[in-house]
Amino acid sequence: MSQRWHDLNTPPNLPELYWKAATRRKITGTELPAAGLRHPVSVQPAKLAAYRQVCGFTENGLLPPTYPHVLAFALQMQLLTAADFPFPLLGLIHLANRIRVLRPMGGVGDLSIGVRVDNLRPHAKGAVFDLLTNVDDALGPLWEAQSRMLCRGVKLPGEAPAEPAPNESGLSELTRWQAPADIGRRYARVSGDYNPIHLSAVTARLFGFPQAIAHGLWNKARTLAALGEQLPAANIEIAVDFRKPVRLPSEVCLLASPAGPSGDLRLTGAGGLEHMIGHWRPLA
Structure with a gap:
């Protein structure tokens, strides 16, 4: 089945999203939303330079491999504070992160960001799901990421799988x-x-x-x-x-x-x- 997307007409409003996150503290279900969110973004040189300085990256003509997370953050917030997302954002625990750089990220300007959630499953301390992010440029897929997120207090049937050593x-x-x-x-x-x-x-x-x-x-x-x-x-x-x-x-x-x-x-x-x-x- 192909992925369903909602394309945003306006950029996410972070102050409004933080207010929604702060006022929502209850678990409302155990079903993840089926549709993802997409929105175009542009790399801003001044913001990129500030990120390099804080994280210790040198200027080499390429986006730092972790920088697309910053470009996607507001869209992720929009998805995780939506009415159909069942868990409160505050209290989610980031357990693991995997990124894939598909092509060299040089000369990057206008991009399309997509975010979605998938694969809800039991965990010893609650339940985990994957927050999936993909970045495309004019040539196609450029970068993708998978963040494993834990929500405590969620009860799901089944056994939590053992973590490999x-x-x-x-x-x-x-x-x-x-x-x-x-x-x-x-x-x-x-x-x-x-x-x-x-x-x-x-x-x-x-x-x-x-x-x-x-x-x-x-x-x-x-x-x-x-x-x-x-x-x-x-x-x-x-x-x-x-x-x-x-x-x-x-x-x-x-x-x-x-x-x-x-x-x-x-x-x-x-x-x-x-x-x-x-x-x-x-x-x-």
């Missing part, structure tokens, strides 16, 4: 960096993601966190910026699982495989605390 052999320390106390606010300004758990200790405590925590996608972006020339520019899949949050401020350590078409990575904190694990692979 990651392969993390042969990793060595590549670099370290500081995640400063204000990185949540700085990343929010370039991404639009003002989730309170990232902004300050005061707002994070409202949701059960003793300190603000770094955005998972900032951790991934900062990691890919550090890997730099180790990664191919296209025909690549980069997948990560988010483990323990990075509390702010703190120092993190990146371990990675040697440069090559395939490799593994691990982001750790004090005492070897595992924040993120992942890999990069060529597309089949």
Whole structure:
């Protein structure tokens, strides 16, 4: 069956969407909406430059591999706060993220973004679903992503599948960096993601966190910026699982495989605390 889409005539209004998210706290069902949302976007050089600075990417003529997430964020918010989406947006937990860069992302201007949700299934702590994003340019598919999202408190029939053990052999320390106390606010300004758990200790405590925590996608972006020339520019899949949050401020350590078409990575904190694990692979 072909995917159904709703094409938006006007861009999403983020302040209005945040208000909807803040005033909705109940689970209303267990059926995901069948239709996705689409909308055109344009890359704004000043906003892209600010994102590069916050995440540590150098100017190489290509979009950073994580930047399409920023372009899609408002549309994702629109989908996840719609009346037919059954779960409250605040409280969703981003467990894992997989991106695929299909072609080199150079000279990118006008794009079409599509977002949809799929594959609701049991999880040991509730239920998970996939938030799927695709980006097309004038030549066709350019980039796609799959984010695995957890909603606690949802009861579904069936058994939660076991998570496969990651392969993390042969990793060595590549670099370290500081995640400063204000990185949540700085990343929010370039991404639009003002989730309170990232902004300050005061707002994070409202949701059960003793300190603000770094955005998972900032951790991934900062990691890919550090890997730099180790990664191919296209025909690549980069997948990560988010483990323990990075509390702010703190120092993190990146371990990675040697440069090559395939490799593994691990982001750790004090005492070897595992924040993120992942890999990069060529597309089949």
